[in-house]
Amino acid sequence: MFIIDKLAYSxxxxxxNPAVKAAFAVGSLLICVGARSFVIxxxxxxxxxxxxxxxxxxxxxxxxxxxxxxxxFLALSTLAIVFNLSEQPLNLFNIPIGTVYLAVSQNSLREGxxxxxxxxxxxxCLYFLTLSTTMIDLLTLLQRLRCPKLMVxxxxxxxxxxxxxxxxxSAISTSQKCRLGxxxxxxxxRSVGQLLAVLLIRSLKKSSLLYDAMExxxxxxxxxxxxxxxxxEMRDAxxxxxxxxxxxxxxxxx
Amino acid sequence: xxDQEKSSGQEAVLxxxxxxxxxxxxxxALKGVDLNILRxxxxxxxxxxxxxxxxxxxxxxxxxxxxxxRVLFCGGPVDYSRKGLLxxxxxxxxVFQDPDNQxxxxxxxxxxxxxxxxxxxxEAEAQKRVDQVIEELNITAFREKPTxxxxxxxxxxxxxADILVMDPEVIIFDEPAAALDPKHSAMVxxxxxxxxxxxxxxxxxxxxxxxxxxWAERIVLLDDGRILSQGTPEEIFTNxxxxxxxxxxxxxxxxxxxxxxxxxxxxxxxxLPRSADELQKIKRGEKLSQIKRQY
Numbered sequence: 001m002f003i004i005d006k007l008a009y010s011x012x013x014x015x016x017n018p019a020v021k022a023a024f025a026v027g028s029l030l031i032c033v034g035a036r037s038f039v040i041x042x043x044x045x046x047x048x049x050x051x052x053x054x055x056x057x058x059x060x061x062x063x064x065x066x067x068x069x070x071x072x073f074l075a076l077s078t079l080a081i082v083f084n085l086s087e088q089p090l091n092l093f094n095i096p097i098g099t100v101y102l103a104v105s106q107n108s109l110r111e112g113x114x115x116x117x118x119x120x121x122x123x124x125c126l127y128f129l130t131l132s133t134t135m136i137d138l139l140t141l142l143q144r145l146r147c148p149k150l151m152v153x154x155x156x157x158x159x160x161x162x163x164x165x166x167x168x169x170s171a172i173s174t175s176q177k178c179r180l181g182x183x184x185x186x187x188x189x190r191s192v193g194q195l196l197a198v199l200l201i202r203s204l205k206k207s208s209l210l211y212d213a214m215e216x217x218x219x220x221x222x223x224x225x226x227x228x229x230x231x232x233e234m235r236d237a238x239x240x241x242x243x244x245x246x247x248x249x250x251x252x253x254x
Numbered sequence: 255x256x257d258q259e260k261s262s263g264q265e266a267v268l269x270x271x272x273x274x275x276x277x278x279x280x281x282x283a284l285k286g287v288d289l290n291i292l293r294x295x296x297x298x299x300x301x302x303x304x305x306x307x308x309x310x311x312x313x314x315x316x317x318x319x320x321x322x323x324r325v326l327f328c329g330g331p332v333d334y335s336r337k338g339l340l341x342x343x344x345x346x347x348x349v350f351q352d353p354d355n356q357x358x359x360x361x362x363x364x365x366x367x368x369x370x371x372x373x374x375x376x377e378a379e380a381q382k383r384v385d386q387v388i389e390e391l392n393i394t395a396f397r398e399k400p401t402x403x404x405x406x407x408x409x410x411x412x413x414x415a416d417i418l419v420m421d422p423e424v425i426i427f428d429e430p431a432a433a434l435d436p437k438h439s440a441m442v443x444x445x446x447x448x449x450x451x452x453x454x455x456x457x458x459x460x461x462x463x464x465x466x467x468x469w470a471e472r473i474v475l476l477d478d479g480r481i482l483s484q485g486t487p488e489e490i491f492t493n494x495x496x497x498x499x500x501x502x503x504x505x506x507x508x509x510x511x512x513x514x515x516x517x518x519x520x521x522x523x524x525x526l527p528r529s530a531d532e533l534q535k536i537k538r539g540e541k542l543s544q545i546k547r548q549y
C-alpha cells in the first residue's frame with residue numbers, strides 16, 4: 001500500500017486531471033466486468049498495463065510484482081471453479097477418487113480462465129488509477145462529485161495520520177527490539193500487545209493536540225482548504241471518451 | 255514590570271493578570287501568572303519541561319480559558335465567545351513544537367490555506383496569499399510533495415507558513431529548534447529574525463541559553479507555573495543564584511567574557527557581549543586603546 005502511495009507521487013501521469021483518469025479507469029472497469037469477455041479483458045489489461053508502465057514510468061518489474069499480489073489469491077479461488085467433484089466423468093479430464101471424480105470440463109476450464117483474465121483486467125484498471133493519481137487528488141475529486149463532506153474530511157485526516165501512526169509504531173517497535181522484545185514468540189506477542197495499547201493512547205493524545213492546533217487556526221468544525229485541481233485537457237478527455245465508446249461497441253459486437 | 259514601562263513606553267499587546275489554570279486531571283499548570291507582552295518585542299520564555307510554557311501559550315490564544323485571572327488583548331479583556339476567540343486567534347498564532355501535531359493535511363497547499371480560509375477570505379485572494387508565503391519561506395521546491403515525505407525541517411517551514419499566512423500580530427513559537435539539524439534551525443532563526451524586523455511580536459520558548467542571550471529583548475523564567483523572574487538577558491544570565499535554581503547554564507560567551515575579565519585581559523564593559531562577534535569587537539577595541547596608550 002505504501003509503495004503504491006509513493007509511486008503515485010512520482011508517476012508521470014500525476015498532473016493529469018483526476019476526473020479524466022477516474023473516468024478512464026472506472027469506465028474500463030465497468031465495461032470489463034459487464035462484458036465478461038476474454039478479448040475485451042485482454043485489451044483492457046494491455047492498455048492499462050501499457051499506460052501505467054510506459055506513460056506513468058512505473059518499472060515493469062514493480063508493476064508485475066503488484067499484479068502478482070491479487071494473482072496468487074485469484075489462482076487459489078479459480079482452482080475451486082475449474083475442478084468439480086462429480087459423480088459422472090466430465091469431458092476434459094477426470095481423476096477418480098473413490099466413487100466420485102475430481103473432474104474438469106471444457107466449460108469449467110473456460111470459466112476459470114475467463115475469471116482470471118477479467119479479474120486481472122479489473123485490478124489493472126484500479127492500479128492505473130491508484131498508481132497515477134495521488135490520494136489528495138482523489139479526495140478533491142470525491143469532494144467535487146458531491147461526496148458527503150464529513151466523509152471526505154475523515155478520509156483526509158485518516159490518510160495523513162496513517163503515516164504519523166506508522167512512524168510512531170515503527171519507532172516503538174524498534175525500541176522494543178533493542179530491548180529484546182522479540183526474543184521469543186510469547187515475548188513478541190506481549191510486545192505487540194503493548195505496542196498497540198501505547199499506540200492507542202498516543203493517538204488519542206495526538207488527536208487532542210491536533211484539535212488544539214486546528215482551533216488555534218480558527219477551525220470551526222468544517223475543514224476548508226484550497227484544492228489544486230488541474231482542468232482536463234480536451235485531448236485527454238476526448239481520447240478517453242473515444243476509447244470507452246470503442247470498448248462499448250466491441251462489447252456489444254462480441 | 256516598572257522597568258519595562260519606563261524603558262519602552264510601548265503599549266502591551268497581550269496582558270496576563272494573575273492567571274491560574276488547572277487541567278482536568280487536577281494538574282495546576284499556571285499558578286498566578288502576571289505578564290505584559292509589549293507590541294513588537296522579542297520575548298523568550300524559559301523554564302524546565304512541565305514549568306507551564308505550553309499551557310501559557312494556549313492561554314494566550316484562548317484555547318485554555320483561565321480558571322481565574324484575566325487575559326487582555328490590546329487593552330480589552332478577551333471575549334470567550336466563538337466570535338471573540340476567532341478574533342483573538344487570527345491575531346495570535348502559535349507554531350507548535352511538533353509539526354506532526356499541527357499538519358493535518360497531506361497536501362502542502364491544503365495545509366497552508368486552512369487558516370486563511372477560516373478567516374473568511376475569498377479563495378482567489380487566499381490562493382495569492384498562500385503562493386506568496388510559499389515563496390517567502392522557500393517552500394516552492396517541495397510544495398508538490400505530500401507532507402509525509404517531507405523532512406523535519408521542511409515540515410517546520412510548512413508549519414510556520416500555516417501561521418504566517420494568517421498575518422498575525424503576535425507569533426508564538428513553541429521550541430522552534432526542537433529536533434532540527436543546525437542548518438534548519440538556523441533557517442528557522444532567520445525566519446524569526448525577519449518577523450521581528452517586520453515589527454511582529456515574537457514569543458518563543460527555548461532551552462538554548464546562547465540563542466536566548468543573542469536574540470531576546472526580554473527573558474521570562476517560568477518555574478512550576480509561576481514567573482520566577484524576568485528581565486533583559488544580561489540581568490537574567492548574570493544572576494548566579496537564579497541560574498542555579500532553574501538549572502540553566504550560563505551562556506558560553508558570558509563565561510568566556512567573565513574569565514577574560516577576571517584574568518585581566520579585558521576590562522569590564524557597560525554592555526555585555528551577546529555573541530562571539532561582539533566579544534571579538536570588545537577585544538579589538540581594547541587592543542586598539544592599548545596601542546594608543548603605548549604611543
